[in-house]
Amino acid sequence: METELAVLLFIRSLPRDLQHEILKRLERPQILCFRAASKHFRNTLSLPPKPISPHPDLVIPFCIHPDSSLPRQLLLTISTVYAIQRIETTSDDGDPANTWIVRVEELSSGVVRVKETLYRFVDGVPSHQLPRSLNLLDYRVRELSKVFGLVPAASEKYRKYVYFGKVVLSSYPDEFDSGFTILALCGKGSVIAWRKGDDFWTYIKIEGSTAPVHFQDIVYYNNKFYAVCYPRRVITVDPLTLKVTELDFEITRYFPTLRGNNFLVKSSKDLFWICKEWQYLFGNYPFEDPNEYRTRVDVLKLDEKNNKWVEVSDELGNEALFIGEKCSFSLSGKGYTPCKQNSVYFVDEQLSEIGNCPGRDIGISKIGDFLATPIFAFPGYSKLFWPPPAWLICNQTSASNPKHE
Amino acid sequence: MAIMYALKSSDNEIFEVEQKVIEQSETIKKMIEDGAATGEIPLQVSSKTLAKVLEWCKQRQHKTVENENDDNKGKRKKERDEDDDIKEWENKFSDELKADKDVLFDLLLASNYLDLPALLSFLCQLVADMVAGKMPEEIRRMFNIENDFTPEEEKAITAEHGWAFQP
Numbered sequence: 001m002e003t004e005l006a007v008l009l010f011i012r013s014l015p016r017d018l019q020h021e022i023l024k025r026l027e028r029p030q031i032l033c034f035r036a037a038s039k040h041f042r043n044t045l046s047l048p049p050k051p052i053s054p055h056p057d058l059v060i061p062f063c064i065h066p067d068s069s070l071p072r073q074l075l076l077t078i079s080t081v082y083a084i085q086r087i088e089t090t091s092d093d094g095d096p097a098n099t100w101i102v103r104v105e106e107l108s109s110g111v112v113r114v115k116e117t118l119y120r121f122v123d124g125v126p127s128h129q130l131p132r133s134l135n136l137l138d139y140r141v142r143e144l145s146k147v148f149g150l151v152p153a154a155s156e157k158y159r160k161y162v163y164f165g166k167v168v169l170s171s172y173p174d175e176f177d178s179g180f181t182i183l184a185l186c187g188k189g190s191v192i193a194w195r196k197g198d199d200f201w202t203y204i205k206i207e208g209s210t211a212p213v214h215f216q217d218i219v220y221y222n223n224k225f226y227a228v229c230y231p232r233r234v235i236t237v238d239p240l241t242l243k244v245t246e247l248d249f250e251i252t253r254y255f256p257t258l259r260g261n262n263f264l265v266k267s268s269k270d271l272f273w274i275c276k277e278w279q280y281l282f283g284n285y286p287f288e289d290p291n292e293y294r295t296r297v298d299v300l301k302l303d304e305k306n307n308k309w310v311e312v313s314d315e316l317g318n319e320a321l322f323i324g325e326k327c328s329f330s331l332s333g334k335g336y337t338p339c340k341q342n343s344v345y346f347v348d349e350q351l352s353e354i355g356n357c358p359g360r361d362i363g364i365s366k367i368g369d370f371l372a373t374p375i376f377a378f379p380g381y382s383k384l385f386w387p388p389p390a391w392l393i394c395n396q397t398s399a400s401n402p403k404h405e
Numbered sequence: 406m407a408i409m410y411a412l413k414s415s416d417n418e419i420f421e422v423e424q425k426v427i428e429q430s431e432t433i434k435k436m437i438e439d440g441a442a443t444g445e446i447p448l449q450v451s452s453k454t455l456a457k458v459l460e461w462c463k464q465r466q467h468k469t470v471e472n473e474n475d476d477n478k479g480k481r482k483k484e485r486d487e488d489d490d491i492k493e494w495e496n497k498f499s500d501e502l503k504a505d506k507d508v509l510f511d512l513l514l515a516s517n518y519l520d521l522p523a524l525l526s527f528l529c530q531l532v533a534d535m536v537a538g539k540m541p542e543e544i545r546r547m548f549n550i551e552n553d554f555t556p557e558e559e560k561a562i563t564a565e566h567g568w569a570f571q572p
Contacts, residue, residue: 003506007535008547010510018517021525025533036562037544039553047565087540104568112568127572136566140538222492269496304493 020044029082029141036137051146053078053105058173059153060182062162063200070162071152076173076182079105079115079147081329083338085140086391096381099338100389103147103327116358117385118324118347125358129387139392145329146172150184163187166326168220170239181239183225189214191227193242202242206235219264219328221271222304228262228273234309248307260296263346265321265328271302272321273309274344276372295372297344297365313368316342323347340381342367348374359385410437413445418452422459426466430458431520449518454511457502461524464494499531 011022023034023041028048034041054075062074086098093099105113114125148167165185173180173196181195183204191204204227206213215229225237234247260277279294300309319332320339323346331339339345343366351361351374360382365372375382383389408424412433428434436446448455502509513532516524545552554562 003535004539005547006506007532008539010506011532011536012548018513021529022532025530026536030537030539032566033539033541034544036541036566037548037552038550039558040550041544042554042558042562085538107571110569111571113571127570130570132570132572134568134570135563136568137541137563140540142537269500 016044027143029136029143032136050106051078051080052108054151055173056108060150060194061199073153073155074150075153076167077105077149077151079103079149081117081144081147081327083142083144083331084134084136084392085142085338086389087139089140094338096338096384097389098391099384100392101144101331101384102388118322118327118345118359118362125386131388131393134392144331145327147327148182149326150182166218166328168218168225170220170223170225181225181242183218183220183227183237185215185218189216189229191215191218191237193225193237195240195242204235204237204242204244206233206244206246216262217264217328219266219271221264221266221302226264226271228264230262232262234264234273263323263328265323265330265344267316267319267321267330268332270315271304272312273300273302274298274321274323274346275300276346276348278350295348295350295363295365296370297346297363297372298370299344299365299367314342316367318342320345339384340364340366340378344372345375346372348372359383411445412455413447414452414455415449416452418455419445420452420455420459422462423466426459426462429462429465429521433519450515451511453508454515457508457512458515458519458521458524461498461521464491464498465523495527499527502528502531503535 011019014022023031023045026034028051031045031048035045035047036042054077058076060074060076062071081101081103084100084102085093089095089098101117103115103117105115107113114127114130116125148169150164150167152162163186167182167184169183170181171178179196181193183191183193186192192201193204194201204215206229211231213229213233215227218225218227220226220239223239225239226234227237228234236245236247237243238245260275263274263276265272265274275298277296279296299312301312301315302308303310318341319330320341321330321344322328323344325347343364345362345364347361348363349361351363360376362375362385363372364375364378364381375384409421410424410427410433412420412422412427414420424437428437433446433448450458502512509528509531513525513528516528539547541552544550
């Protein structure tokens, strides 16, 4: 809080042109709040474009497969993960009861579609539990992450379904028409890449690999794509040349989760490799006692300089990592963590039996503990994603009456 | 033999710097071109901040020189490796600044005064990343400004901030 105050006072002390240089770089929800504060800010800060989904100006060719029944054109869907916080609290309030983490897709019709944050319920959330509308000026809103997807172009819906897993971009498509590259997990463990302007998608292959390779996760970090596959290998892909380089690495200790699922996720500054493995020896599900749930979670951090993955203990400080089926992000910094700190949150189908509603099938593992605990074991933290908090529902009547002076 | 210049900080410390390094600053470059830079160049920047400015300029200069010496073959790969190194260097640089806000603020002002656009834009982003979740009312209080919108404008603002959920 002290830091934020110092930063704002510093910005206030600056000449207006310098002030503007900083304010125009704020994240979108914060620019909107500045624009709602006074005429001066409204006139000087331009309205940041809405992340309309699917991206209205982007049609991506899809000529990868001779099977003519597959779609020929794809659209890029965009959703955003927001942390919505009760206004009555301070901006560094860490009480999870005062925060709702939600992923939404803003459609061209102006309507907002709520998606399950970590992507397990493909049909969406039980929308009858939502208020009809929200006025964001009634809440503190922070953007946590953008999440991308690929769908057949509208005219091609009748064509054969093609499954895309996680989709990552080297940069957000902007109004300046800059180049960018899309990497996508597709089918059963393939990774394909498309550079803006390309006629074709390119299969990402590991040179000289005889064993079949099954990619499990992809991420964009420090100007490179990273992909992890089974059996346990990690490659980088250059976004311009699509050149594949296998990371020759050492692991600093015995690493038992050979059969588990591999994930890559970045914190505010580092890249983490997370391996999750069910321990079948213990417990029966549906789990009623959280102690019966046995999932091992190993967390390694990339030491880029020495080409190593190193074991971590309290590396994350007050950050937390979230791993979903099609997205991963970190909640960090800015003095604000309404979640278990130094922990990894992940969706786990082993937990779906007990939590057959969004946000219940989540395991949490504190870094260095190796074992995970279901989110329902932490009553204070288990409603971070769903259902929408009572204070949000209650507030909807005041939505037409923004708290302006 | 590289041409050296002596920069004098506001607290009278002297920094000997190569011309190529310091010419990244448009302000100093102009002083040199105008012939105003004979002997020591006095700057309204503290020694602590000036040391940081020079750290940045040397890192940038390092990259430019290496690129000039490269032949085209393998240049691309080398550039990319360098980009990685720079990223790592920048991460360390920003961690240090985040830990000491006063240096960060002074450095931002210095980069503006010395006309170093790349450093200025880097620092503006760093400061912007520290601000989130501030409400309009808090912004008004902090900036000591009034809500001067007409009721019509208020309506337009509310519309910008509304979410209608898909039923």
